[in-house]
Amino acid sequence: xxxxxxxxxxxxxxxxxxxxxxxxxxxxxxxxxxxxxxxxxxxxxxxxxxxxxxxxxxxxxxxxxxxxxxxxxxxxxxxxxxxxxxxxxxxxxxxxxxxxxxxxxxxxxxxxxxxxxxxxxxxxxxxxxxxxxxxxxxxxxxxxxxxxxxxxxxxxxxxxxxxxxxxxxxxxxxxxxxxxxxxxxxxxxxxxxxxxxxxxxxxxxxxxxxxxxxxxxxxxxxxxxxxxxxxxxxxxxxxxxxxxxxxxxxxxxxxxxxxxxxxxxxxxxxxxxxxxxxxxxxxxxxxxxxxxxxxxxxxxxxxxxxxxxxxxxxxxxxxxxxxxxxxxxxxxxx
Numbered sequence: 001x002x003x004x005x006x007x008x009x010x011x012x013x014x015x016x017x018x019x020x021x022x023x024x025x026x027x028x029x030x031x032x033x034x035x036x037x038x039x040x041x042x043x044x045x046x047x048x049x050x051x052x053x054x055x056x057x058x059x060x061x062x063x064x065x066x067x068x069x070x071x072x073x074x075x076x077x078x079x080x081x082x083x084x085x086x087x088x089x090x091x092x093x094x095x096x097x098x099x100x101x102x103x104x105x106x107x108x109x110x111x112x113x114x115x116x117x118x119x120x121x122x123x124x125x126x127x128x129x130x131x132x133x134x135x136x137x138x139x140x141x142x143x144x145x146x147x148x149x150x151x152x153x154x155x156x157x158x159x160x161x162x163x164x165x166x167x168x169x170x171x172x173x174x175x176x177x178x179x180x181x182x183x184x185x186x187x188x189x190x191x192x193x194x195x196x197x198x199x200x201x202x203x204x205x206x207x208x209x210x211x212x213x214x215x216x217x218x219x220x221x222x223x224x225x226x227x228x229x230x231x232x233x234x235x236x237x238x239x240x241x242x243x244x245x246x247x248x249x250x251x252x253x254x255x256x257x258x259x260x261x262x263x264x265x266x267x268x269x270x271x272x273x274x275x276x277x278x279x280x281x282x283x284x285x286x287x288x289x290x291x292x293x294x295x296x297x298x299x300x301x302x303x304x305x306x307x308x309x310x311x312x313x314x315x316x317x318x319x320x321x322x323x324x325x326x327x328x329x330x331x332x333x334x
Contacts, residue, residue: 009154028080084119099142127297132262149213151181173211201231219315264292
C-alpha cells in the first residue's frame, strides 16, 4: 500500500478520468493556470491542454449551465465549484435544470454531469467558505450526493460518478486534503450508493460521513479504552440514503449517535433520526443523539470556529452518557 494525501487521491482520479475518456473535461474557477483553489488540479493544464482544463469567469450559474449543456450534448463534464457556499449562485441550474431534465423529458434527456465542491470548516475561512450544505442537495430528487471520507473513496468514487447517466454531486472536505493515508492496492470499493461499516462494534453506532469520519474513528478508539465496542457507519452517499445499512447497524448496537458538521435544524442528521424513529424504534435502547455544528454562521476566529464544530471530545462525552445510560440536562444543545 502507498501512503498519499487525499489531495493526490482526488487528483489521481481526475487524471484517470481525463486519460481514459476523451469526453471528460474539467471546468471551473482557477482550475487551470492556478491549479485549483486547493491544488487538486495543479499541473493538469500542462498535461491535458486548454480544451480539457477550462478556466472560467466568476459566474457559477454560467459555467454550471455550460456543463449541463455539454452533458446533454454527450460530453462528460466535471464542474468544480470552488466552495460550497458559491454553489448557491448555481442552484437554479442544478435544481431546476440538471436534476429535473430527465424527468421532464420522460427520460429522453440525460445529464451525466459531475459537480465537485470543497466544503466544511476548520481552516479559518469564515462564513464565506466554510459551511456544510450537503443536506440542501440531498433533498433534491434527480441528484446523487456523494461525500468521500476515505482515501479509497477519494480515489475511486469519481469513476463511478462519471459512469452514472444522471448528475452527481461530490463533496470534498477541506480538512481532508492534506491528510495522508494508505491507498490499498485493490481498486475495488463498495458501490457509491452504499454505506460502509468502517468499524464493527456492539455497544453504539456512530453514523457519520465525510470530514467527521476521522473524528468518529478517533473517538471510537478512545471509547475502546473505556471498554466499549463502537460501530462506525460511513454513509458515503447522502442521496440515495442507504437506510438499510443504518437500520442494520442499530439493530446490532441498539444505540445511535449521529455526527454531522452541518447545523442540526432541518439537517441530514434529522433525516437519519426520522428514519430510525420510523423504522427502527423498537431496536433502540436509548434516545437518538446528534452532534452538529452550532446554530450560527461559522466564525473566523480559530477558537470560535473549533467551538462551533463537532469535536472528538464531544463525541466521546455524549457517547459515554449514552453508554452509561445517563440522562443529560441539555439533550437539545449538543
